[in-house]
Each structure stands twice: as C-alpha cells, then as structure tokens.
Amino acid sequence: MASLGAAATPFARQLAHQYGLDDVPASRSPGLSLDMASMHHAQPHLFVLDPLPAEDAFVVSVELARAGSRRFFQGNAQTYLGLLEPGAVHISDLAERPSAYVCSPFHSVLFRLPRATMDDFARESGGLAIASLDCTPGVTDPVLAGIAAALLPALERPAEACRLFLDHIALALCAHLASTYGGARRRPATVAGLAPWQERRAKELLSGNLARQVSLAEVAAECALSRGHFSKAFKATTGHSPHAWLIERRIEAARQMLQASTASLSEIAIACGFADQSHLTRVFGARVGSSPAQWRRMRRH
Structure with missing residues (x-):
C-alpha cells in the first residue's frame, strides 16, 4: 500500500x-x-x-x-x-x-x-x-x-x-x-483516423517525452481535438491506444540503450520513462519474454 x-x-x-x-x-x-x-x-x-x-x-x-x-x-x-x-x-x-x-x-x-x-x-x-x-x-x-x-x-x-x-x-x-446512469445516449458513428499532420505531431510529442508524464489532454490539444476524439482517432490510425503505443516506444528505447550503452538498468529505466529498475523489469519481461539483464547478456554473446 x-x-x-x-x-x-x-x-x-x-x-x-x-x-x-x-x-x-x-x-x-x-x-x-x-x-x-x-x-x-x-x-x-x-x-x-x-x-x-x-x-x-x-x-x-x-x-x-x-x-x-x-x-x-x-x-x-x-x-x-x-x-x-x-x-x-x-x-x-x-x-x-x-x-x-x-x-x-x-x-x-x-x-x-x-x-x-x-x-x-x-x-x-x-x-x-x-x-x-x-x-x-x-x-x-x-x-x-x-x-x-x-x-x-x-x-x-x-x-x-x-x-x-x-x-x-x-x-x-x-x-x-x-x-x-446519466441518461446520455451514444450516437452511432464511424471514427475517422488522425490526419497525417495530427498523427505525426502526436507521435513526436509522445516519443520525444519518454521520460516525462505527458497527459492525454496535452497531446489532444496539440492535434486540435478533444481528449475522447483524439483517443479514438489515434487507435483507429495506429491500432493502439496512446498509452499502449507509448509503452512500446519506451520498451524500444530501453532495448536500444541495453544494446548500445553501458548504462545501468536503473539509469535506463529513468531515461525511458519507467519509475525504477523494478518497473522496467516487470514491463520489459511481460512484453519481451526475458528480463532486461538477460536480454542484454544474450545480445552481447
């Protein structure tokens, strides 16, 4: 707790x-x-x-x-x-x-x-x-x-x-x-994807701020959309929610640092937007199938 x-x-x-x-x-x-x-x-x-x-x-x-x-x-x-x-x-x-x-x-x-x-x-x-x-x-x-x-x-x-x-x-x-419970009714509608400039700007903002907590409202505002509209349009365009897409970019950045640098796991975790080494290890292992330390050793042999 x-x-x-x-x-x-x-x-x-x-x-x-x-x-x-x-x-x-x-x-x-x-x-x-x-x-x-x-x-x-x-x-x-x-x-x-x-x-x-x-x-x-x-x-x-x-x-x-x-x-x-x-x-x-x-x-x-x-x-x-x-x-x-x-x-x-x-x-x-x-x-x-x-x-x-x-x-x-x-x-x-x-x-x-x-x-x-x-x-x-x-x-x-x-x-x-x-x-x-x-x-x-x-x-x-x-x-x-x-x-x-x-x-x-x-x-x-x-x-x-x-x-x-x-x-x-x-x-x-x-x-x-x-x-x-509030009496609102969903309107059936097809969700259009992001315009090319919106997709480019959203990805730039997310991938350029891996170590910072970017809010959904901040990214949506950069694309001139409401939070709800942006979230749906981003998924329609990329196949992933903004959060899931960001996690994949963080894992990708961690892999690059593990292979190309001698930085410690704690340093890599912070640089890639994870709370600490334990957080990096848990998320990395769930998506890659091995711990960061194991993945690094396998790439260096």
Missing part, C-alpha cells in the same frame, strides 16, 4: 480519516480532476461514517469482492443493502452529504467525480449536461467492475502509474456513467 503523506490525494486523506486507516492507495487523473482510491478491510468491524463535506460531486463505489450489509444515508433517505456481490455499485451525491454504516469486510474502489468533470465530458462528446447519476443501489455492473480491477495496480504502485493510462481510465469511466 502507498503510505499517506504529502503525495496522498485530499480524497485519500478524507477516506483514511473517515475509516481510521493509515493507508489508502490512491491516484488522480489531473486532466479530468477525477480521484480514485482502493479501500480494503479484511476484518469485521462497525464503521459509523460521518457525513462527507458537501460539494458538487459524486462518489462511485464499486465492490471487488463479496461484502456484507451496510446502510447509506443521503438527504432524508436511507438505503439498506444486504449481501453485495462483486461488481455491486453505489453512487452518492456529495451535495447531499451522504454517510453510512459499514459492518463487514470489504474491498472497494471509489471514484470521486466532480459534476464539472461530467459536464466537460458531455460537452466534448456533443451531449447535454448530466443533471444526476441515477443508479439502483447495489446493482451489479460488470463494466465498472472491470474498470476498477484494471485500475488496482496503478493504485497499489502509484509511482509506476502512467498519466495517459489514468486519463484513459477516467474517460472510460465518464463515458460509461454518462450512458448508463
């Missing part, structure tokens, strides 16, 4: 205070102002949660494991939920200062989503502002469960989380919430 400290998000500190925990693995998509956190408590315990501060935002909770009963309070309404299956979802409107009683082990991923973020997403997508997110408490949502599970490694190892990946997760979350 990531230790709470100066780097912890305000949302993570708020959750830690509410639950009396020392650690809450968390991360943030700066481009969409969306907070993400993982909550895991393995022992039965009664948590009486104070009302959260009022703000114009939603909290979306997704269960990753079977969980027992809990009671939610929002405005003048109470909601009692019995046994929750993996993938169960609950959405709270922070404007109504929600609170809860939780009395069983749980493993949840929570998203704090400002209403302004949903409005920005709707505007970029050509839709209307989302007035509310209407979700039957405890409904099972396999899509949200998949998004939450995919996010876990980035929450548990925040130093290795790629900003492009977090932005993609945030966009996918907004799109699903808007269409499923």
Whole structure:
C-alpha cells in the first residue's frame, strides 16, 4: 500500500480519516480532476461514517469482492443493502452529504467525480449536461467492475502509474456513467483516423517525452481535438491506444540503450520513462519474454 503523506490525494486523506486507516492507495487523473482510491478491510468491524463535506460531486463505489450489509444515508433517505456481490455499485451525491454504516469486510474502489468533470465530458462528446447519476443501489455492473480491477495496480504502485493510462481510465469511466446512469445516449458513428499532420505531431510529442508524464489532454490539444476524439482517432490510425503505443516506444528505447550503452538498468529505466529498475523489469519481461539483464547478456554473446 502507498503510505499517506504529502503525495496522498485530499480524497485519500478524507477516506483514511473517515475509516481510521493509515493507508489508502490512491491516484488522480489531473486532466479530468477525477480521484480514485482502493479501500480494503479484511476484518469485521462497525464503521459509523460521518457525513462527507458537501460539494458538487459524486462518489462511485464499486465492490471487488463479496461484502456484507451496510446502510447509506443521503438527504432524508436511507438505503439498506444486504449481501453485495462483486461488481455491486453505489453512487452518492456529495451535495447531499451522504454517510453510512459499514459492518463487514470489504474491498472497494471509489471514484470521486466532480459534476464539472461530467459536464466537460458531455460537452466534448456533443451531449447535454448530466443533471444526476441515477443508479439502483447495489446493482451489479460488470463494466465498472472491470474498470476498477484494471485500475488496482496503478493504485497499489502509484509511482509506476502512467498519466495517459489514468486519463484513459477516467474517460472510460465518464463515458460509461454518462450512458448508463446519466441518461446520455451514444450516437452511432464511424471514427475517422488522425490526419497525417495530427498523427505525426502526436507521435513526436509522445516519443520525444519518454521520460516525462505527458497527459492525454496535452497531446489532444496539440492535434486540435478533444481528449475522447483524439483517443479514438489515434487507435483507429495506429491500432493502439496512446498509452499502449507509448509503452512500446519506451520498451524500444530501453532495448536500444541495453544494446548500445553501458548504462545501468536503473539509469535506463529513468531515461525511458519507467519509475525504477523494478518497473522496467516487470514491463520489459511481460512484453519481451526475458528480463532486461538477460536480454542484454544474450545480445552481447
């Protein structure tokens, strides 16, 4: 787990205070102002949660494991939920200062989503502002469960989380919430690829900043496109998401340095945009089939 400290998000500190925990693995998509956190408590315990501060935002909770009963309070309404299956979802409107009683082990991923973020997403997508997110408490949502599970490694190892990946997760979350619980409707349309100049500029920006965390919004702006449009157009053109394409370039750069230089693995990791040697080894091994050290030895014999 990531230790709470100066780097912890305000949302993570708020959750830690509410639950009396020392650690809450968390991360943030700066481009969409969306907070993400993982909550895991393995022992039965009664948590009486104070009302959260009022703000114009939603909290979306997704269960990753079977969980027992809990009671939610929002405005003048109470909601009692019995046994929750993996993938169960609950959405709270922070404007109504929600609170809860939780009395069983749980493993949840929570998203704090400002209403302004949903409005920005709707505007970029050509839709209307989302007035509310209407979700039957405890409904099972396999899509949200998949998004939450995919996010876990980035929450548990925040130093290795790629900003492009977090932005993609945030966009996918907004799109699903808007269409499923916000009343938005997807318009059938074919996605056109990038113009040659847009593809060239995007690749230049991504490959020229391997050691820096480039945001999806930054690359999209260089191509004069919205984040969602750029992401779809880039994949239509290259066959890969911007994040996947960037990882391949980082692996390619690492291979070149391993073969042509005497730099240490730690130096290569930092130069190619990985958090540290361990991160490089894990990603390199998964894609190449051998560790960087083994690959280097084989190329030198």
